[in-house]
Amino acid sequence: MNKHRKRWRRARQALTLAFFILVPVLLFSVLKNLDWQEVHQALAAYRWSTLALAAGVTLGSFALFSSFDLLGRHYTGHHLPARQVLPLAFVCYAFNLNLSAWVGGIALRYRLYTRLGLKVSTITRVLSLGLLTNWVGYCVVAGSLFVCGLPRLPAGMEIGNTGLRLIGALLLLVAVIYWLACGFATRRTWRLRQHQISLPGIRLATLQMLMGACSWSLMALVVFTLLPKGADYPTLLAVLMISSIAGVITHIPAGLGVLETVFLSLLHGSYGKGTLLAALIGYRAIYFLLPLLIATLTYLVLEHLASQRSTGDRSQTSG
Template sequence: MSLGLRTLWGWTRRLFPWVLAAIVLGLVARQARMVEWAEVWVAVQSLAVSQLALAAALAALSYALYASFDLVGRHLTRARVSVGRSLGTAAISYAFNLNFGSLVGGLAMRLRLYTRWGLSAPTVGKIIAYSMVTNWLGYLWIAGAVLIWAPPRLSQEWLPGALVLRGAGVALVLAAAAYVVLCFVSRRRQLSLRGHSMELPSGPLALLQATLGGASWLLIAAIVWTLFAGRVDYPDVLGALLLAAVAGVLTHVPAGLGVLEAVFAASLASDRLPVTEVLAVVLVYRATYYLMPLVLALPAYGWSEVAARRRSARAQAVGDAPV
């Protein structure tokens, strides 16, 4: 490839995500102007208490499942931290991640909490990497299966045709399968990328990663489906959730604010289910899965700060005591 083509490709690769983000945000803004928000609030108030309770229980189960992703990294890095502390750190970080972005929750919060327990920054980085692999490995095969068998029904301004989506679904499933196969057959047991190396999990552990990651996405979709009370088919809800997740990542909007709502409205609203009811469900889902866990995570993080200072003070007092 000539120097000019390499330069053009480099600029294209840098600008494409931002152009795509601008298109998505433009569609989000246009969708928001068309909504009757007073009717959305009325629809929110009509949701049954039993639906809210079940959604909250599923959200708690989902957080526990997502926190277990860190146990994979704990095992592979042989990190000297207890299971309980690892789960607690992951759950707190996940709440911050969803609401404030991956740099705050996924990286900074995990780094601060894990180093408090004596882990080195490189070890924490590997735990984060294994957790991300587990999450997105599950996404790949779940999204691939949805695109193959039940592609989302969106207008052409949002997505290409069903044939293209099914082709993309096959590619996603093959990518997930390639990782699992690599873990079974690789002899080096090391994966290197840009000067960083990670130990490959065993084949059975890779299958466990795929299972945990896929179950997590299925469980999150079950929360939204519960709030719809059967008025929308589960595959449709799952497809909308998976699309919203990618749109949120591409737009870099904290908590996917507005993006989540717009994608669900575009993919699920119909004559049978008005856009106001779709948005009401999504807003309640956001409160249940994003805001309520954050309300719990904030004091938990504060308590960890206080406990860490007390431990440091005791250790200093012991060190200063005369022998």
């Protein structure tokens, strides 16, 4: 047991060091690829009311995604209050979007939760449930849209519209199997190495599907608000589903270039290139960069509060 604790302590120290080295490097790689003059010009063309609406939708999206960790609290039974869980989850989501899941979704979440006193096994279960919520929601939304024939793929694409419908049916099947397993499986717990995996109840699984689906829908709604009136929201949402999975496959932080390429390739016949690029630049500024800035400041506050708690605990122990 002592050897295990020492190994974990060393691993945590190495992870912390790697985190403080990696974050500035990745942050620079994100920012240096943006043309700030182009961002300024694109956003200057929007009305303040439009930007405020997009920012409001973004706020709702981040609040909903951060609430995935509240589902994790219910699932694991840990007793950290929502006032600690929600800011932590917000920081992790913003860093996850911009700097990859390894930084935000995993490394940062383990660091912040351990500083609040959660066990590694509990953090793993919270993280796992959040990932399931996100991707089960993706299966519901993407599967439904693909089955309905959205988006219409340009001629010449290898997968074709029929192939896309089949993928949609498969995604919906995955979501239904998960939901049925949560409701009716007789065996509900497995052990994977030192971790215990338990299926949530059907009510929690239903809530996962609803929250995950709404989270993806709000992301597309930000782009929708930045496009001219008459934009086709279901098609935009379907294109976002494709660009998101393409970004995951390529492992490019923030999907830089991937999102733009997919949107321009699939929607070039529906919108002018300048109009679409302006919306995507606005989307990156409002949904990615602004939350990242706020999350960075929030992270510094969380680290300061954690340091104060550690100092207080040491003082009580020595006293």
